[in-house]
Amino acid sequence: MANTSPAIEDYLKTIHAHTEWQPEPITPSVLATRLAVAPSSVTEMVKKLAAQGLVTHQPYGAIRLTDAGLSRALGVVRRHRLVETWLVSDMGYGWDAVHDEAEVLEHAISDRLLEAIDAHLGRPARDPHGDPIPQADGSIVSVPTVLLSEAPAGHAGTVVRISDRDPQLLRRLAACGIRPGVLVTLSGDTLDGPDGTAVELDADGREAIWLTT
């Protein structure tokens, strides 16, 4: 009854990530794609998670976290984001380089070390990509945002969050000073940053940046 493992933690985190910025529950095939495993592996693991009361799922139905599953998922997200923040703040990592390291360390650090890192960093509320860091009690400080691809033309706002999925994009954005906290304006396909800088974004890029409303 180990009850947890890196695999279980990654499943819970990925199920949660899907509903963090959009509301529809995740399907097995999307989950399989995100985790880079075969659909049959998802069926099997989801069955196990359901047996442990971490998700609800009936055959051919959607997958939803239970309260217990959500709380476990938030714990993993917290570890992931605090590790990313630590790597950038203390260890000289660029924000495009932290994800893979955090993906592993999130399963390896103890509660005690997590607490020490959190204290050391001054209990940050957001990670380097602007993702909110769940607090130890599970609460999250959230800010209303618009996804760039859904923002009206000419919309101006502060960058709140940038998806950390594409390191290439993160490097391009860093090069022209676009990061969380910076004021920008959307003009068609290009995003105007400070000091007259601008980046042209493709469809994927416009699905990776969130501004204040």
Place this chain on the structure above:
Amino acid sequence: MANTSPAIEDYLKTIHAHTEWQPEPITPSVLATRLAVAPSSVTEMVKKLAAQGLVTHQPYGAIRLTDAGLSRALGVVRRHRLVETWLVSDMGYGWDAVHDEAEVLEHAISDRLLEAIDAHLGRPARDPHGDPIPQADGSIVSVPTVLLSEAPAGHAGTVVRISDRDPQLLRRLAACGIRPGVLVTLSGDTLDGPDGTAVELDADGREAIWLTT
């Protein structure tokens, strides 16, 4: 052909540890005890390590690291000891509390993070227990030492190393200021430290402290 895993790393590290301070090669039963696994598990894993050229072993014979195995073992030791040093220097851990955390993290940190930690700490030569930290090239700075249980009565010297296996002992020693670098004198079963402090040591305690000759 993953070629490495936490289990493999722990086997190599444990095989190496046995010869680090004493010369006889380790036997399967001792290895099983140290790793807290059944002897049959050792037989099986050692067979695999031999197939990968990391140890030499014929049935009923001793287990010895090959050059390749030694170099891999030193890599794990380096990660373990740098993590311990980091936990004590930066994260406020006591030296009695770092071992279990390092036991896990040693398998999780990337080469890049290892290098960042090493640089951050100023490339330390010894961990908090006085164990030498293998350098990135595999070299080790070693100091001639005597184990307390083998030291002549009245021997005086500087504490070089204290085994990190018994946290209880580490706490007792810390309480009276005995740690690597401190000058002490052995009188029978008691070790006299600075400022008139003294600790009485049982047989195990006298097998856990090394002094300069």
Place this chain on the structure above:
DNA sequence: GCTCGGATTTAGGGATACCGAAATACCCGC
């Protein structure tokens, strides 16, 4: 030399977390 007890290996399984191929359910368009 032989024997016996401890050390080691062999044999047979279990848990976890994957996979590909084959069966099945579901639902959209007609």
Place this chain on the structure above:
DNA sequence: GCGGGTATTTCGGTATCCCTAAATCCGAGC
């Protein structure tokens, strides 16, 4: 209402690492 194609599950299997119980080996002591 009926296919038919896609999503999902089922099924049989692999790899890793561990276990207990049952051989088997080995060497110390007689």
